[in-house]
Amino acid sequence: MGGIWSTRLKKAEGGLSSSNTLGKGYGVGFAVHDRKIAKAYYDSMELRPTPGKDGASTAPQMTSILGRAGTVGLEKAVEVLDTIGSSMSNLTSASGFMSERVSRGNKICILSFEVANTITKGAALMRSVSQENLEFLKNKILLSDGIQKLVSMDMKELLAIVASDTREELDGFCKEVIRFGNLCKDPEWHNLARYFQKLFSDSSPPQLQKEDAEATMQHLTNLAQHTSDLYHEFHALDRFEQDYRSKLREEETLTAAQRGEHTMILQSELKRQRKLVKSLKKRSLWSRNLEEVMEKLVDIVAFIHQEILEGFGPTGINTANSREDPAPPRLGPSGLALHYANVIQQMDSIVSRPLSLPPNMRDSLYQGLPVSVKADLRSRLQTFRVKNEMTVAHIKAGMQKTLQWLVPMAESTVKAHQGFGWIGEWANMGADLNVKPCQCRSLIRIQTLHHADKEKLTSAYSS
Known part of the structure; x- marks a missing residue:
């Protein structure tokens, strides 16, 4: 990211209070840090090109947003992501265990499942504001009989409603990115609420390259897919270990002559499974630095904001009070x-x-x-x-x-x-x-x- 955003963001550091328009709780724990730290983060807001070689660059290329894994594998990953996501939803930078784990090792580790969930949210949101989807929205969805008869026949009002919904989704995405920023060891990521507030108040932000943003999201979704694979391989490893321990207990009562080869086979399978899990850890979000992923997530937020402005025009700036007349009961x-x-x-x-x-x-x-x-x-x-x-x-x-x-x-x-x-x-x-x-x-x-x-x-x- 270059120096194109630095002036605006330095003003944001001194001119904005910790309260903001993104939602309740955004101002918690966001202190103004040393100007050198702020400058290191605020020097640029251009999208950085995705590195040419990375641990995940050897992964198969994906033509869909989710990658090559089958639907069955994804459904298995759903359980852990849902469980972990809900169980950690209340964690903050002051919540002890998780904050300490992430900071001490500077690796995402167990938090990777929740980060993968957030990446999926960003991918869906980014896709929804693409030019192809917006054309489909205007030419087909908003002209459907149900919407015309039950919502409104005014295209301007319909676009304002969709823009407001999209903004609401973006705010939810930003809250998760901000929370991950608070878990970073590097304090430069602890002021994202203020940064996003300044970004969203700008009606003409500098342009980010679509190709770079798509490459960044592709890289993130590759990592998220490997994280999904890691989950159900973790599950398989747990089953192998249980079977192996159970077999060892059974053979404790047998003589050496009575013991068969089944234990050796289980031991071999267990060893292979451990190697597979270790390999997936290296290719997934598990072994990545949280700061490394944060940089890309912030770029995605900026790009989605840009796409909303381009796709919805003036209605994409401030849609909360876009209606002059009181809305009918919905x-x-x-x-x-x-x-x-x-x-x-x-x-x-x-x-x-x-x-x-x-x-x-x-x-x-x-x-x-x-x-x-x-x-x-x-x-x-x-x-x-x-x-x-x-x-x-x-x-x-x-x-x-x-x-x-x-x-x-x-x-x-x-x-x-x-x-x-x-x-x-x-x-x-x-x-x-x-x-x-x-x-x-x-x-x-x-x-x-x-x-x-x-x-x-x-x-x-x-x-």
């Missing part, structure tokens, strides 16, 4: 999105298979309806008069016409809740080498019922 903030999605799916089941339903299906559907819909339904039934005889086929066709655009949003809502968190995102990504990154699109919030207008959806229920 399902997500009301905590009703998943409930409404389940009701829609029940309706679809009844319409699709009216003759093969459980006896209590209709009662269950009625109990799940919103209060306003129930009241409107009672009123309609009391005044209902049959003018023209309607066949079951006509009624079904009318309901299917509405469900045709309602069901996709309901399914997306359920899927988003089932795959909540970036571990679920990683598990659901394919590893097909022929799939381009732009073809592997993540589900975004506006495709769900989160931003759906409550009154519009209630009206659709009643129609």
